[in-house]
Amino acid sequence: MYRETTASAGLGGVVRCLWEDAGRAPKRIVPDGCVDLVASGDEVFVAGPDTTAWTWETPSGVRARGVRFAPGRAGDVLGLGADELRDQRVPLGDLWGKEGALLTERVLDGAASLTDVVAEHRTGRGDREIAELIARLDGGVSRVSAALKTFATGERQLRRRFTLAVGYGPATYLRVTRFQRAIGLAGTAPDLASLAFSAGYADQAHLSRDCREFAGVQAREFFLARKCAMSTVDSYSAR
Template identity: 85%
Template structure:
């Protein structure tokens, strides 16, 4: 669960997750992103959401995460009349977002995909290093991964490496050290991914991350 009080616009960068969001009189699903977008909570409003771990949104939403990639979809468009009624009940306080998740959740976890996500999150240098020793063939495994996560293993590996860099940024002395610590080949590699995922230069992006962390620590 998360909440946002709308203090300032926020640059949201890809993280492999899907969110169910209540904000500004709407209930919608924010699909997995491949590039940055700006989030700003309306004045005098609060936003709240449920963030699904990578690969788990399909258990609740009932469709492949790849159909939601880079999209914001109202709950009514996703589930029809049932979604419209649930959205109305969430907005009037009759049910919470967690109630919606609990009601719709199925026991559909794909163990092989969960294991592949864990391997990719561990910092392997390439997808091939994570694909070994599965009972399922590689082509089918990649297809199921895309349905569950929203994009293929290669894109997810890049996303999770970039998120690792974000987590390490506050203590990294410089971009070159940060790139090595996060698993990039070099600083130029990190800079390319930052331009694609965040839409700005790495020096500017990670400087802002460090400043935000120093404010929180005060």
């Protein structure tokens, strides 16, 4: 139904993964700090970064595919700040005008792939300080202030550059990456309190709050559904 693959070495650092989805059931897409370039049906569009969940349903008989940019790197390809795309789905033609419309036709006709689009439009090598700050936030710090220490650049400027690159500020990103860590650990924790502790939350209440904001449902309902989905995949893979 859904699978992810690693991008070629030439796109390393810019692209987190490539993905395909042929499942028809509606999916709840929750924030992950990333921007995606997506081809589905008769459209090619840019999605995210998100601050709340949205519902995705692949049309019957359609295989959607996408390129998921690494956090902070979409601007190196798309040519604008990720904050301008926050919580939006923007057709490539609207983003790049005539060139975007022509590229959309080429991708949908099979004359070019999404990775071709990324490779042809990639510029720059990213912001090293922002990459370091993202790594620190992903590493499990409890507060943004701890991650901002020892940078040569002033905190205000660093926060501004982070928002431009990622789409929202370090505090929101820290919450998003912590929630994603909880999702990744959902199959191993016996209860929500243990899950919250393992993911780096102060307590279960903070996990529940983030789940309501980012997923739009209660934590118990969301993580139970995740466990059931993982069990179904494991059962299918074992056949």
